[in-house]
Amino acid sequence: MYLPAHSEETDPEAIADLIATFPLATIVAQTDDGLIANPVPLLRVSDELLVGHVAKANPMHEVMRDGQAVMAIFNGADSYISPNWYPSKAIDHSQVPTWNYETVQMHGTIAFQHDEKAKRAVVGRLTKAFEGRTNGARAWKMSDAPADYMASNLAGIVAFEISVTRVLAKSKFGQNKAIDDFANVTREMEARDQPRLAQRMADKFDGLSEG
Numbered sequence: 001m002y003l004p005a006h007s008e009e010t011d012p013e014a015i016a017d018l019i020a021t022f023p024l025a026t027i028v029a030q031t032d033d034g035l036i037a038n039p040v041p042l043l044r045v046s047d048e049l050l051v052g053h054v055a056k057a058n059p060m061h062e063v064m065r066d067g068q069a070v071m072a073i074f075n076g077a078d079s080y081i082s083p084n085w086y087p088s089k090a091i092d093h094s095q096v097p098t099w100n101y102e103t104v105q106m107h108g109t110i111a112f113q114h115d116e117k118a119k120r121a122v123v124g125r126l127t128k129a130f131e132g133r134t135n136g137a138r139a140w141k142m143s144d145a146p147a148d149y150m151a152s153n154l155a156g157i158v159a160f161e162i163s164v165t166r167v168l169a170k171s172k173f174g175q176n177k178a179i180d181d182f183a184n185v186t187r188e189m190e191a192r193d194q195p196r197l198a199q200r201m202a203d204k205f206d207g208l209s210e211g
Contacts, residue, residue, distance in 0.1 A: 001105055001168050006176045009102070009169035014200075018076045018104050018169075019044050021196075023130070025072040027162075029110070031063040042072060042162070043126050050106065050162040051122050061112045061158040070110045072162060076102035077196040081174065085188045086181040100173050100185070100197060107166040113159040116151075122159040173201045 009015060019042075028037045038060050042052045050072060054060050064070070078101035089095040113119065124142060131139035142150055174182050186205055190198035 001170060003168060003170055007170050007172045009171040014171065015104055015167065015169045018102055019074050022074050022076050025074045027070055027072050029064055029068055029070040033063045036060065036063060041126065043129050045125065048164050050164060051125060053119065053122050053157045053159045056156050056158050064110055066111045067109050070108060070162060072106045074104040077194065079189060079194050079197055081185060085185050087184055088178055088181050102171045102200065105168045106164050108162045108164040110160055110162050116154055119154045119157055119159040123154065171200065171204065173204050175204055
């Protein structure tokens with residue numbers, strides 16, 4: 001990933017927040033069958049570990065071997081940026097369109113788990129995390145489903161872990177722009193129903209202002 005210094009995201013909390021807020025990652029790997037990519041919800045258990053599962057019918061677990069190098073890409077908020085939003089454009093017209101976005105790439109190795117205990121543990125972790133934040137005290141639990149139905153569903157998946165070896169994160173918000181230009185684009189994001197980008201840019205603006 002092209003990563004200019006002004007766009008590199010180094011804040012661990014910002015990286016963790018993006019992964020938690022946008023858990024649907026794209027897992028990419030080079031295999032004997034060529035380059036493959038699969039969208040899969042992932043849970044970050046620790047700084048070094050991601051977990052998830054795929055359908056048993058998905059050939060991903062067959063064309064990837066245990067220990068295969070993979071990359072999980074998490075994409076956050078993004079938006080087109082018009083040159084008209086830069087106050088400096090009215091002075092010398094020296095602005096062009098661009099795109100603001102945030103993304104995290106996690107490199108690592110994958111290991112698949114086929115036993116029911118491991119699959120039940122992964123589904124339990126995912127359910128607790130995503131159901132908990134969605135429904136709170138009314139969260140669905142695995143025990144809510146009939147035992148035979150749950151066993152049948154578990155038989156139809158393959159669990160996996162990704163051991164993370166490298167993390168690259170980018171918050172391209174126009175930090176290289178003049179303060180007035182950056183501030184006005186931040187306001188445009190808020191006005192155009194991009195609350196996450198607006199807030200993330202506002203946080204960066206505080207840092208730029210202090211600098």
